[in-house]
Amino acid sequence: xxxxxxxxxxxxxxxxxxxxxxxxxxxxxxxxxxxxxxxxxxxxxxxxxxxxxxxxxxxxxxxxxxxxxxxxxxxxxxxxxxxxxxxxxxxxxxxxxxxxxxxxxxxxxxxxxxxxxxxxxxxxxxxxxxxxxxxxxxxxxxxxxxxxxxxxxxxxxxxxxxxxxxxxxxxxxxxxxxxxxxxxxxxxxxxxxxx
Numbered sequence: 001x002x003x004x005x006x007x008x009x010x011x012x013x014x015x016x017x018x019x020x021x022x023x024x025x026x027x028x029x030x031x032x033x034x035x036x037x038x039x040x041x042x043x044x045x046x047x048x049x050x051x052x053x054x055x056x057x058x059x060x061x062x063x064x065x066x067x068x069x070x071x072x073x074x075x076x077x078x079x080x081x082x083x084x085x086x087x088x089x090x091x092x093x094x095x096x097x098x099x100x101x102x103x104x105x106x107x108x109x110x111x112x113x114x115x116x117x118x119x120x121x122x123x124x125x126x127x128x129x130x131x132x133x134x135x136x137x138x139x140x141x142x143x144x145x146x147x148x149x150x151x152x153x154x155x156x157x158x159x160x161x162x163x164x165x166x167x168x169x170x171x172x173x174x175x176x177x178x179x180x181x182x183x184x185x186x187x188x189x190x191x192x193x194x195x
Contacts, residue, residue: 167191
């Protein structure tokens with residue numbers, strides 16, 4: 001039977017419990033065989049926002065976060081490919097590597113609202129079913145031209161931006177980031193001068 005694979009791309013700078021809760025809830029709701037947390041090499045939408053942590057370090061954190069979670073995997077295709085990361089390219093590779101698989105692209109409601117601004121969004125929509133992760137409240141609706149599903153996940157007000165500030169300010173990040181991710185952060189001495 002062909003696999004059902006979810007692609008959950010992101011900067012993951014750092015990965016936190018909100019990312020994990022989203023991944024496991026989508027996997028359960030859509031009966032996916034695998035959810036790949038794909039680490040963006042150069043996230044083109046964030047290039048001018050701030051300094052991004054080295055991709056290898058971000059991948060190490062994601063790998064630590066999902067190591068003991070069934071059905072979740074850390075993806076490094078975009079790092080190995082090099083250059084800016086585009087979901088359309090990643091989906092093409094996943095389709096080639098997994099013939100017959102049904103692909104799903106997992107996005108937050110904020111990203112879904114701006115989906116038509118994505119690079120080659122038509123290819124993303126053609127190759128996969130979009131999964132809009134909604135928090136309780138006002139849902140995002142996509143045009144009928146796209147195959148999409150909505151999955152509601154618990155509202156966890158956790159952001160990577162806040163976490164980087166916590167590390168800079170010396171505030172605790174306990175329970176917002178898993179212990180294995182904290183160990184990676186400490187081993188590479190990340191976020192000491194976070195933005």
